[in-house]
Amino acid sequence: MAERISVTSPDGDYDIVIERGLLQRIGRDTDQFGLDSKVVVVTNETVAPLYGEALVQSLPDATLITIRDGEAYKTLETVAQLYDAFVDAGLDRAGIVIALGGGVVGDTVGFAAASYMRGVRLVQMPTSLLAMVDSSVGGKVGVDLPQGKNLVGAFKQPAMVLIDPDVLQTLPPRQWRCGMAEVIKHGLLADEGLLDSALHTPERAAELVRRAIQVKIDVVEADPYEDGTRAHLNLGHTFGHAIERVTDYKMLHGEAVAIGLMAAARLSYNLELCDDSLIPVVKDVLESAGLPIEIGDLNPTDIYEAMFTDKKWKHGRSHFVLLRGIGQPTIVQDVPREIVIETLSNGDVAR
Ligand SMILES: NC(=O)c1ccc[n+]([C@@H]2O[C@H](COP(=O)([O-])OP(=O)(O)OC[C@H]3O[C@@H](n4cnc5c(N)ncnc54)[C@H](O)[C@@H]3O)[C@@H](O)[C@H]2O)c1
């Protein structure tokens, strides 16, 4: 069944369409999606043979551009290559750029579309679970610098977000689990129903995506430019980013975020923000999704030190999104260093 959800944004409202088999249908219904003008489809080398080539062939006037796969290519060099390819393809301001892929493609291509000719229309077609429930909605686009992740970017609201949950059938299981970490984050922030493990299967992906995306929509509609409550989306991420950094990014983002969500729950309890019922809920749902919950051999002090370079810690003051309970995020500053380190070291009970 097709779902069309309208998102309100100060830069223009847009629709999200979630529909199984959508990718196969677009070429037959180009006028419905406004895709009969010049279209450039940008994807990566993994997604191109799976979905990109067929999509381009099904559209009346489309060019395929393929970038390398991986966070290592979320760079200004790739953006420069995209500008060249856009010119070669004859793309002008009347044209449309489709970003077909995971969050790396969405962010990189989105940034190129935001800046090429001062902005051309962008259609996000997320193909990973993370991109479907998180990065394709809300308009944040950008690339990494050698000095750090996501240091260059813009707000570029999509003209449309097109989601075909069937493409998740080819998503590697480890990437599925990483997307699940963000789904669980959304559940903890605002929708307890998302914590039901029965929903966490590829067979129920359409329903899962529909529900998880709604949490993101509600947050970005309330705070489009991240002046306030949008920061709640960083639940588990202060820990997560630090863990990614100390493992030299060997641990994937979603895995680090899972450990971060567990740590956030424990820290919430250790600071007496919530009762102890939260901890087993978070632990069970992460474990049943096959995600890690412990830092293992990593050094808690190293993780703490790595948090200091987090761009969200203004003036060196610690800054955590924590939970008073499910659906009740809160921002806490100046948490004593020892409590954070103890929380990371000792597991369930630090008191
Ligand atoms: N803009 C935002 O608001 C926002 C939010 C969260 C994350 N992000 C960014 O998103 C990126 C992570 O995105 P990601 O987790 O999707 O990683 P990714 O884009 O690297 O995709 C993960 C892997 O899955 C492959 N893949 C994607 N869809 C597939 C499919 N259907 N079948 C087979 N393989 C497929 C990709 O080629 C890649 O190898 C990070 O750069 C992060 O900073 C952005």
Ligand SMILES: [Zn+2]
């Ligand atoms: Zn994340």
